[in-house]
Amino acid sequence: MNDSVAWRHITPKVEAINHRIRELEWEPARRNNFVAYTPEVGTPYVHLDGERFLMMSGYGYVGLNGDPRVLEAAKAAVDTYGTGTPGVRALAGTVPLHEELEGEIAKFFGREGALVFSSGYAANVGTIGALVGAGDTIFLDKLDHASIVDGAQLSGAKLTRFRHNDPKHLDSRLAAADKSGTLLVIVDSVYSMDGDIAPLPELREVCDRHGALLMVDEAHALGTIGATGRGIEEHFNYEVKADIKVGTLSKAVPSNGGYLCGSEAFLQYLKRLARPFLFSAALNPAAVGAALETIRILDREPWRVTHAQTESARFRSIVQEAGFDTGLSQTAVVPLIVGSDENAWDFATASRKAGVIGLPVMTPAVEKGRARLRIAITAAHSKDDVDAGAEAFITAARQLRLIGG
Ligand SMILES: Cc1ncc(COP(=O)(O)O)c(C=O)c1O
Known part of the structure; x- marks a missing residue:
């Protein structure tokens, strides 16, 4: 590593990270991050070094990655508009397909309009920065996604955290807040x-009582909750609405x-004010075409949502029955919580040996001692896939004595 004076504060940090990686991955068979699996497009299977694995930790909640209609739409978009966009949206970057996608998203959610950003991360950072600044206060759930935290920190507003999914704690935080500026509460829907x-x-109810705006990040809610996958408002039967609704086209929607x-x-x-929108190139045509077709299919094929909901509930009950801690999971995201970071790493390695990919999530992404494999059940997983996946995880965890039996 570079030992020049200019690097002296950075070199020890670089070495510490590299040391930790060597501790976890002392042989190629123990690599669990940045592994370049080749997807078997249209199925939940992936390939590596001539072997085939069942992927149980990917997104694509509604099983449309590789769907011929979505592939065709992406190709048609490239044929019509090319592979890139000639600028930012405000200048030469907007093409008719962007506006078509925005119209379709607004229609799908029953909202007046929509705006497409280059990523979900950019949507959060851009929206928060345009909404609040110095003199305002943001209230974040303790488990909010990093893009919300980063957006909040960049905005210059005062940042306050409240306990996870605890409206009473939010209430007390809001009661104590300086009310002279905007109050913005942000949560992940899932x-x-x-x-x-x-x-x-x-x-x-708490936000209304304190005159606060409520923003939801629907990244993992689109396609997973609500009878037709329209997210948290549908999940609660449209009893209430969020003021601001942000999401991504990279989870249920197989795009960017x-x-x-x-x-x-x-x-x-x-x-005019969301900086990642204003100062970053327009979303590329293939991504827009794929997203547009996916939203249209999802509207016509709600069975995809029902299938993932039914199968994730079944998966959860099988693994719980075997003794796994699945935390608070109620959706297609099912953590298999196994304690230390080392446990999660060993568990992921053993699961792959059994033919199934479950990817580890460790500190600092989750609390110390709560490391896990983060499993996502999708509409691409058949009932047999779910059974086979559950069985492989159970066998691997028993071998490692992470669960009894
Ligand atoms: C809750 C949440 N919000 C936002 C994002 C960012 O979305 P994107 O990958 O489109 O940048 C993610 C992605 O992991 C997420 O989980």
Whole structure:
């Protein structure tokens, strides 16, 4: 490593990270991060070094990655618009397909309009930065996604955290807050590492009482909750609404990009103030075409949502019965919590040897002692896949004595 004076504070940090990687991955068979699996497109299987594995930790909740209709739409978009966009959206970057996608997203969610960003991360950072700044206060659930935390920190607003899914604690935080500026509460609709759902009606009530805006990040809610996969408002039977709704086109939707739903007037404001929207190239045509076709298919094929919901509930009950701690999971995201980081790493390695990929999530992404394999059940998983996956995880965990039996 570079030992020049200029690098002296950075070199020890680089070495510490590399040391930790060597501790976990002392042989190639123990590699669990950055492994370049080749997907068997259209199925939940992947390939590595001539072997075939069942992927149980991917996204694609509605099973449309590789669907011929989505592939065709992406190809048609490239044929019509090329592989890149000639600029940022405000200048030469907007093509008709962007506006078509925004219209379709707004229609799907029953909102006046939508705006597409280059990622879900950019949608969060851009929206938060355009909404609040110095003199305002943001209230984040303790388990909110990193893109929300980063957006909040960059915004310059005062940042306050409240206990996970605890509207009473939010209430006390809001009661103590300086009310002279905007109060913005932000939650994930479905928590990405735990698979539980935000208590929207209670949060709405607390926000209304204190005059606070409520923003939801639907990254893991689109396609997974609500009878037709329309997310948290549908999940709670449209009893209440969020003020601001942000999501991604990279989880249920097998593409890239992020979106925000809102009124036309608010979208005009964001188009001029959301910096990651304003200063980053427009989403590329293939991604837009794939996302547009996926939203249309999802609208016509709600069985995809039902299938993933039914199979994730079945998977959860099989693994719970075998003694796994699945935390607070209520959705397609099912953590298999096994304690230390080393346990999770060993468990992932043993599962792959059994033919199934479950990827480890460790500190600092989750609390110390709560490391896990983060399993995601999708509409691409058949009942047999789910049974085979559960059995492989159970066998691997028993061998390692992570569960009894
Ligand atoms: C809750 C949540 N929000 C936002 C994002 C960012 O989405 P994208 O991958 O589109 O940047 C993620 C991605 O992991 C997420 O889990």
